[in-house]
Amino acid sequence: LLFATGIAYGTIASGTLPVLWGFLIALFVASGTAILLDLDDQSIRRGLFGFNAALVGTALPTYLQWNGILAGYIALAAIVSVIVTLALTRFLGTWEVAPLTAPFVITSWFATQASYGLALLSGTSLLGPPRLPLGAPLALAGLTPDTFFQGLFRGISQVYFINNPFTGFIFLVALLVNSRISGSMAILGSLVGLFTGLAFGAPGATVLQNGLYGYNSVLGAIAILTFFPLAWKSVAIAAFEAIAAAVAWAALDNFLAPPGIPVFTSAFVITTWALLLARKDLRPLPSARLAQTLLGTHQQGDAERR
């Protein structure tokens, strides 16, 4: 529900109404599909179906121009995202690894890539154009403290394709209210992603400021503290994940340049899958002291039950 309100608010604030329609169509169709299929453990899974479908519904009107055909395309993509969620859950279940946002990424890759061959679905200025990778010029000149703050909060809003520092701030407050851990990890992820880009010479004024080095790291850091026990070692792993996700974004951004499709949250998915697969060997132990700091004494029990 929190995510729903966030997206609704964000899209209205950004004046991009098609994104709201896409979001609602996808959520409605995916829920309908889940009910029609009479899925077994509805209560558990439908959240995941809805979340990935909602992301598809938010992404497609961002990258493709709105028209009646796109509305039908989104409905179709929402059903596909439910099937992909079921398929990936079964595939990854072999290693007890979660699909994360991979159903959204895979469905949206196919949907945006296919649009190049379909005349009734045109890309917006954000899609492509397809190009061969070029070396980035060094652009430290444009870096100001403003770049830094913008990048920090836009890194959080970019999780929902919204390029707006104020929306990022609202999301962060909502996250902190909901869970002190997730909120802290969002700040950690966005900061670490931003500094990783800075350290290796990512273009400041355009890429860093828009939070593109942050959004995968935000998701990655939150996911690590969700799947690993609350411990300092897990925080270190989350920081490492934030670095890896930022570099992976740069790699995937260039790898997907020739076909001309967006990275979406694939950098987060791939790097987090690697850490989840390696989980048993990393095995961090829960830290009571960290739990106290972040959650307070009374909430400690909750944290351990996660």
Place this chain on the structure above:
Amino acid sequence: LLFATGIAYGTIASGTLPVLWGFLIALFVASGTAILLDLDDQSIRRGLFGFNAALVGTALPTYLQWNGILAGYIALAAIVSVIVTLALTRFLGTWEVAPLTAPFVITSWFATQASYGLALLSGTSLLGPPRLPLGAPLALAGLTPDTFFQGLFRGISQVYFINNPFTGFIFLVALLVNSRISGSMAILGSLVGLFTGLAFGAPGATVLQNGLYGYNSVLGAIAILTFFPLAWKSVAIAAFEAIAAAVAWAALDNFLAPPGIPVFTSAFVITTWALLLARKDLRPLPSARLAQTLLGTHQQGDAERR
């Protein structure tokens, strides 16, 4: 055997004799390899080996110019396709999913992609050239009822890389004689694929008319009714698969444009794998009434035994 006759007939009819040689070389070498390896459950598996190898042998002379070197290359590719079939059978066995035509797709991707670096193997006009994806222009002008009928039957013949509506009609009759279900699904798949392309604005005169939006949907619809029980829910899933395979073709056609290799039947393989992985959650129940309609009362028992 039916497929063999179909390909033999089709290639002779099209006057492309190299395709027939390629087909025979691949079938002969793959069978020899299977015997040499003394494969365990020969009777079951050799059909699969032969089928994928035959497709490789049919595809390579279609996309690469015929010469003595290509004959050796096809023999090599046929052995590779047997190994890939064994490897994928073991890999996918974890989820009780069949390799379908993936051994053919993977082997042919490597073989056609490598030809760009090998001077003695040149592509035909059908291979590449490598290019960055471009938006498709809207071309509704060229759409006539003729486009429609051509697309319907060419969609069936394209399963074997044959671009000929009459051959498609022959294949369809052969399929219907062999199995009323497979024949019906071939019509359903080709129709749904064609209309999916039409609905989203695929270029009519060139792409739709040549059945390129149909052949993956034909295979997909037939495969669904092979792996799912005979039920109305399965027919609905087959229709959905036909839509998904058509859009996936458009996506893969553009994704593989920069490296310059063909889609082959990868759109069918990927979308059907997703549905097979999700099979347990989709669980359609057999429908006695549908069985009666399609098979007649006496054949009903056969259908349920599938």
Place this chain on the structure above:
Amino acid sequence: LLFATGIAYGTIASGTLPVLWGFLIALFVASGTAILLDLDDQSIRRGLFGFNAALVGTALPTYLQWNGILAGYIALAAIVSVIVTLALTRFLGTWEVAPLTAPFVITSWFATQASYGLALLSGTSLLGPPRLPLGAPLALAGLTPDTFFQGLFRGISQVYFINNPFTGFIFLVALLVNSRISGSMAILGSLVGLFTGLAFGAPGATVLQNGLYGYNSVLGAIAILTFFPLAWKSVAIAAFEAIAAAVAWAALDNFLAPPGIPVFTSAFVITTWALLLARKDLRPLPSARLAQTLLGTHQQGDAERR
């Protein structure tokens, strides 16, 4: 240790000192990471961690220009390679298949691809530039016996990105001293890879002479005799693997041309994985006579214990 000495010697001989620094940084950081993580079966696994990390440390200064930032980038990549090794070991453990050098390939792909977006990390003349695949011209004119001998030994030195026939000869002697089987397989692999390229018309003076058709085949042939029992059938499989790895190199070299990243040893990894997955169906029996020829009567027991 032998590999370490080989790389140290090779880089000093080639006058490319950054490669030696990269090698040492990666080995040091990966060992430190393995100790910090207190990995369970240290004695067994640390060899694998170190080997893949060392390859990453050798590859990055070969493809990216040396500076202080790159030193930090290599340290980061070394940690990533440890995580990827753990993740792939768990993933592939399902089928009892080893990760081989895939952790190195995957880590180095991400690291080199990301450099296109990072201004402080510039490619050397060996990286890219990104381009669409072009047909290769036939260039038999440049083929001399010298091409042949150069290709044979450079094919062995290229395993460590060193393009030097004398270094290849030293490596071969070291391999033969260490294990007669591995040494023989290195010769077999380099020869078969070279002749495969020759047979299908690979550009002689540039590509074949530099051993690019050999290094994956060398690794593949050695790996087959490591994982399959010592038997004539295994030698035949190793020769087949050498052919497949050479063609796969040509395919991957063109497939990775648009994004502009190197093949590394991916051709070896993919083809060997296919054979390892199919291992049970290939099941060659150990040959006592071959063991005698290659190992002498007294060493036979060792070979069977492998």
